[in-house]
Amino acid sequence: MKHRFLFIVVVLCALTTAAQIDTLQVLPEVILSDSKLKNHSVGIALEKISDSTIQRSRTALTKVLRANSTIYFRENGPGGVASASFRGTNAAQTAVVWNGININSQLTGQSDFNTLSSKNYDQLDVRAGGGSIIYGSGAVGGSVHLGNDIRFNKGLSTTVTAGYGSFDTQLATAKTQFSNTNFYIDAGLDYQRSENDFEYLDTENQFNENGQYDNLNAIFNMGYLLKNKGNRTHLLKLHHNTYVGNRNFSGTLTAPSNDGYEDRNTRTLAVWENLGTRFNGKLRAAHIFEQFRYFANNQTDDNDLGKSIRYLANYEATYKLDRKKELTVIGEVNHIxxxxxxxxxxxxxxxxxxxxxxxxxxxxxxxxxxARQELVEGFDSPFLLGAGFAYALAKAYTLTFNGSKNYRIPTFNDAYWSGPGAVGNPDLKPETSIQAEIGLKRTRKNLTLGLRGFYINTDDLIQWQPNLSGIWSPINIADSEHYGIEGALDYTAIMGSHKVTTTAQYAYTQAEDVARGKQLIYVPAHKAILGIAHNYGRLSSYVQTTFVDRVFTTTDNTAQVDGYAIAHIGTSYDILHKQGTKLQVMARVNNLFNTNYQTVAFRPNPGRNFLLQTTITF
Known part of the structure; x- marks a missing residue:
């Protein structure tokens, strides 16, 4: 194993040396944080969430993606743990990628989307399908990409937002950025708190007790462009994100709770890029820290602590043989x-x-x-291979295909857990999956239509099960099959001063336990979303609707959570809009029709609620 790691380090050094051969290129005003996302997604469905959609949503990433993607979220009540199910896969099989690196928890293997703020990023993209070859363990069903771009020649600007909503919910965000021809810097804060004491619909005086939460997200990004005597261009970047969260875990309809939870997470990434017309080199070094404290009784100081520290070094070299051929090699080492x-x-x-x-x-x-070869201490990792193509059938039609092998290695909890009533299993094998998808897309003027079919087969699925003594432990036992279709529509109509944008998505998903022949738990067969936005001068309005089919909550499919349809509406008006200054007010009504719905059994969501927000940019 030591010799293998030494080999990888030598390859990284060789790639770094190769980065010195090139010439200067003309730079764009915006440097993307993860260029391989768009350059190496041939045959993959890639969706960008627009800035306007992010700005009119609440800060938690869960709210944005639930209303604007086909990802299904299991949320233990507002502010509770929110985990994603992408194409019927589980939460640990959906990767979250921050500025090009996978940031899923090393403890649980997943990301809690209620700890991620949509306001902190310049780019929010959803990539459907397997991505383990590029982004590592867990990118099986799909991945969510968060990026902070470096923007030169933009001057100085500041944006401040304050909001107040139902259940004593308070929001405040601020971001300042400055850039000139070769220097960029920004810093931002995003704070949210709520009593979260909403009434349970269709009950007699029951409320969401012990649901309070508050959290703070802080970001800092910096970029510096320089040229050396050889007329080569280099870019130095620094990205940092700190999250501090305190929340109580509310009970259910049948059981009260006084649990508490604290998160302390930091991510720091330093990047050096050698930019050229034919050769681009990118060296990354990262430190990622996560820590939690769980309080069985939040009135005491007794808690269970868990933490992990990850050090990462990554080198990415891209060489363009000519304008139609491109080779990228990436080497990475991690110590966790x-x-x-x-x-x-x-x-x-x-x-x-x-x-x-x-x-x-x-x-x-x-x-x-x-192609990817992973070396993991203590595990035999598979060799991964993938291929894709895009073919323009006619002026407006594109046929795409992608197939790949993907994987997920056992997490620290899977392998080393030693808590009461449960024990980890260090002999687990990594999960492996084969996926394929085919799609047809039509793009013409102001209309885009897309249709895709997909298939995923997973072997050695890791499941926690009790033994004869009642002790829970994970084993490789279950295989699963996932298949379905996805459709998307985007249409923009401009009539004089009026602009109407319509977006719609639909997903049909079957995810079955092969041994049982049953649908996997918390996988809806149908999900559909529809959004309509209208702009007229300084006035903007929108409506978002979401339909989710029923989900089963037991492996024998005898218990379920009913399906639901909900709608949100909102409007905003620019009170002041002149060069350099903008003052906007916004009002939003969530769950317009006061629908009683659940995403997790016995955990109701709020009925009709409101949010008022003011944003000033100067």
Whole structure:
């Protein structure tokens, strides 16, 4: 294992040396944080969430994606843990990528989307389908990408937002950025708190007790552009994100709770890029820290502590043989340590080599081949291979295909948990999956239509099960199959001073436990969303509707949570809008029709509620 890691380090050094051969390129005003997201997603469905959609939503990323994507979220009440199900896969099989690196928890293998703020990022993209070759463990069903871009020649600007809503919900965000021809810097804060004491609909005086939460997200990004004597261009970047969250976990319709939870997470990423016309080199170094404290009784100081620290070094080299052929090689090493009250203190070393080949054979046909070899201390990781193509059938139609092998390695909890009533299993094998999808897209003027079919087969699925003594432990036992179709529509109509934008998405998903022949729990067969936005001068209005089919809550499919349809409406008006200054007021009504619905059994969501918000930019 030591020799393998030494080999990867030598490859990184060689790639760094190769980065010195190139010439200067003309730079765009905006430097993307993760260029391989768009450059290496041939045959993959990639959706960008617009800035206007993010701004009119509440800060938690859960709210944005639930109303604007086909991802299904299990949320233990507002402010509680929110986990994603992408194409019927589980939460640990959906990756969250921050500025090009996978930031899923090393303890649980997943991300809590209620700890991620949509206001802190310049780019929010949803990538459907397997992405483990590029983004590592867990990118099986899909991935969510958060990016902070470096923007030169933008001057100085500041945006401040304050909001107040039902259940004593208070929001405040502020972001300042400055840039000139070779320097960029921004800093931002996002704060939210709520009593979260909404009444349970259709009950007699029952409320969401012990549901209070508050959290603070802070960001800092910096970029510096420089040229050396050889007329090469280099870009130095620094990204940082700190999250501090305190929340109580409310009970259910049948059981009260006085649980409490604290999160302390930091991410720091330093990047050096060598930018050229034919060769681009990118060296990353990152420190990622996560810590939680769980209080069985939030009136006492007794708690269970868990934490992990991850160090990452990553080098990405892209060489363009000509304008139609491109080779990218990525090498990465990770050192991870974890400890806690219920986790045996341990470390894990990982390394990987990735190769990506992309070629435009004709004006109509582009293909890509991807390969990855992972080296994980203590586990035998599979060799991963993928391929995709895009073919322009006619002026307005594009046929796409992508197929790949993906994986997920056991988390620290899976392998090393030692809490009461449960024990980890260090002999687990990584999950592996084969996925394929085919799509047809029509793009013409102001109308875009897309239709895709997908299939995923997962082997050695990790499941926690009790033994004869009642002790829970994870084992490789279950295989699963996922298949379905997805459709999307985007249409914009302009009539004089009026602009109407319509977006719609639909997903049909079957995710079955092969052994049982039953639908996996918390996987809706149908999900559909519809959004209509209208702009007229300084006035903007919108309506968002979401339909989610029933979900089963037991493996034998005998218990379920009913499906639901909800709608949100909102409007905003620019009171002041002149060069350099903008003052906007916004009002939003959530759950317009006061629908009683649940995403997790016995955990109701709020009925009709309101949010007022003011934003000033200067």
């Amino acid at each position: 340590s974890a400890a806690g009250a219920s986790i045996v203190a341990t470390t894990r070393n990982q390394g990987s080599i990735v190769a990506l080949w992309k070629q435009q054979l004709t004006n109509q046909f582009t293909y890509e081949i991807q």
